[in-house]
Amino acid sequence: MQRRMLPRLDQANRGFWTGGERGELCIDRCKDCGGFTHPPRLICRHCLSESVEPTPVSGRGVVESFTVNYQKWAPDMEVPFVIARIRLQDAEGVILTSNVVNCDVNAVNIGDSVRVSFEHHDDVYIPVFELVIGD
Amino acid sequence: MNLEAYISGIGQSEVGMKLPRHPFLLTLDAVNEALQEAGLTIDQIDGVSTYPGRSGPMLGFSPMGADELIDALGIKARWYAGGMEISSQLGAVLEAAMAVKTGQARHVICFRTVYEAGAMANPKEYPMQRRERADGYSQWFAPFGAISAVTWTAQYAMRHMHQYGMTREQLAQIALNDRANAMLNPRAMVQEPLTLDQYMEARMISSPLCLYDCDRYSDGSTVIIVSAGDALDEIKCQPIRIAAMAGSVERHSWDQAELMACYATGKALWEKTDYTPDQVDVAQVYDGFSFQALAWLEALGFCDIGEGGRFVEGGHRIALDGELPVNTFGGQIGAGRLHGFCFAHEAVTQLRGLGGARQVAKPVNLAVATSGGGPLATALLLTTD
Numbered sequence: 355m356q357r358r359m360l361p362r363l364d365q366a367n368r369g370f371w372t373g374g375e376r377g378e379l380c381i382d383r384c385k386d387c388g389g390f391t392h393p394p395r396l397i398c399r400h401c402l403s404e405s406v407e408p409t410p411v412s413g414r415g416v417v418e419s420f421t422v423n424y425q426k427w428a429p430d431m432e433v434p435f436v437i438a439r440i441r442l443q444d445a446e447g448v449i450l451t452s453n454v455v456n457c458d459v460n461a462v463n464i465g466d467s468v469r470v471s472f473e474h475h476d477d478v479y480i481p482v483f484e485l486v487i488g489d
Numbered sequence: 490m491n492l493e494a495y496i497s498g499i500g501q502s503e504v505g506m507k508l509p510r511h512p513f514l515l516t517l518d519a520v521n522e523a524l525q526e527a528g529l530t531i532d533q534i535d536g537v538s539t540y541p542g543r544s545g546p547m548l549g550f551s552p553m554g555a556d557e558l559i560d561a562l563g564i565k566a567r568w569y570a571g572g573m574e575i576s577s578q579l580g581a582v583l584e585a586a587m588a589v590k591t592g593q594a595r596h597v598i599c600f601r602t603v604y605e606a607g608a609m610a611n612p613k614e615y616p617m618q619r620r621e622r623a624d625g626y627s628q629w630f631a632p633f634g635a636i637s638a639v640t641w642t643a644q645y646a647m648r649h650m651h652q653y654g655m656t657r658e659q660l661a662q663i664a665l666n667d668r669a670n671a672m673l674n675p676r677a678m679v680q681e682p683l684t685l686d687q688y689m690e691a692r693m694i695s696s697p698l699c700l701y702d703c704d705r706y707s708d709g710s711t712v713i714i715v716s717a718g719d720a721l722d723e724i725k726c727q728p729i730r731i732a733a734m735a736g737s738v739e740r741h742s743w744d745q746a747e748l749m750a751c752y753a754t755g756k757a758l759w760e761k762t763d764y765t766p767d768q769v770d771v772a773q774v775y776d777g778f779s780f781q782a783l784a785w786l787e788a789l790g791f792c793d794i795g796e797g798g799r800f801v802e803g804g805h806r807i808a809l810d811g812e813l814p815v816n817t818f819g820g821q822i823g824a825g826r827l828h829g830f831c832f833a834h835e836a837v838t839q840l841r842g843l844g845g846a847r848q849v850a851k852p853v854n855l856a857v858a859t860s861g862g863g864p865l866a867t868a869l870l871l872t873t874d
Binding site (some may be wrong): 356421482 | 621648
């Protein structure tokens, strides 16, 4: 497994980075207007309400764009690997940077359907994505 | 009373990798060259503006701040500024222009000093602070190995290829043009020719961007002096008027910006002037990565969005003798990663006809200079009128 720089947990981001413990991808959602906010900011970026809470979404998405990274940015980095921007299917306006894993790096294309899975490191659960075959 | 802002003296140090000369002295070299051109003495300088200020965690990225220059040179500053939270590198020039327009200062030294190659060679004096955990914006991409701007820019380039059909052969023209122009610039860091075959066979860094799509760490300093309209009688060089300027930010995150900020900035620039893109004689556009320059050409209205690849195809249009010469000094890819300020420096050089072997043959009266990629962008429209 790739060694990763982990995020430091705080009040705003804990829901996102720990939802994977329950297998849930959690995005901040507003209880007043229903809008999604990412990155999480303790308020809703659509109506500025403070009534936001990390809310499970399906974890399905589409590859908005991607790159195959070949450069070792750290001595222990395993290359190549796919970095992708994932547009979430049921969290309007939310795009996550992540990795598309468990496939040939040349198999990923823009528009591909993907599904979340989680890598557990210390106290965080990193959401990564896998291709949904035959979708 | 002339309330316009002008560029007077410009200066640049030697540029290279792992220069033995200390970054403060490189800055001093650029300051002295700019003062000499303007015919100003340090006593006449009353403002300093820099990007991004001294960077403690990454000292090579910005080894000195405005306060250090003010103290060391005994500048009697009435106004100064330096910081990273601005619309990219040339935002420091934009701020200085606002300062002279509002009477905060008459002559402002704007500088950008980089020592990234030197710092890597001397980690004891220039340590990189390593964080245990990512926070702020970096937490949204560092955990995924997306720690270099090339991985972020590559995704915009990949999207462009998918959406509009840009090819690697087209994108290559930015790098080939840079490298050809750099060979005519005595200060350029890279002085070797590059062929399309070499480009196509180069190793990938972050697809679709290969080695030659990227600038390289450099050491050097660039200075732009911004002078007030009613202080022009104090300078001896040809004043270059800042006809329009614009800057923007797009969610301040490479991770979330769906469109690079250059598109909003390019549009805003033309809303502030009666000049039009077809009147521009040379374009000096940010090319930390080749695709950023291609996007800037679209963003500034030289072609439609999505047409950038076809616009630069074959390279003739953007060559020194083309209809829109681009990055006539070699850009960052050829001349060195001087980080934004080099584009304004070259725009002024071409407007004054001082480009030497790389001077474009046609008269140059209107030039655009830009900085920034991803979520940050600044554009300056400069003129001899």
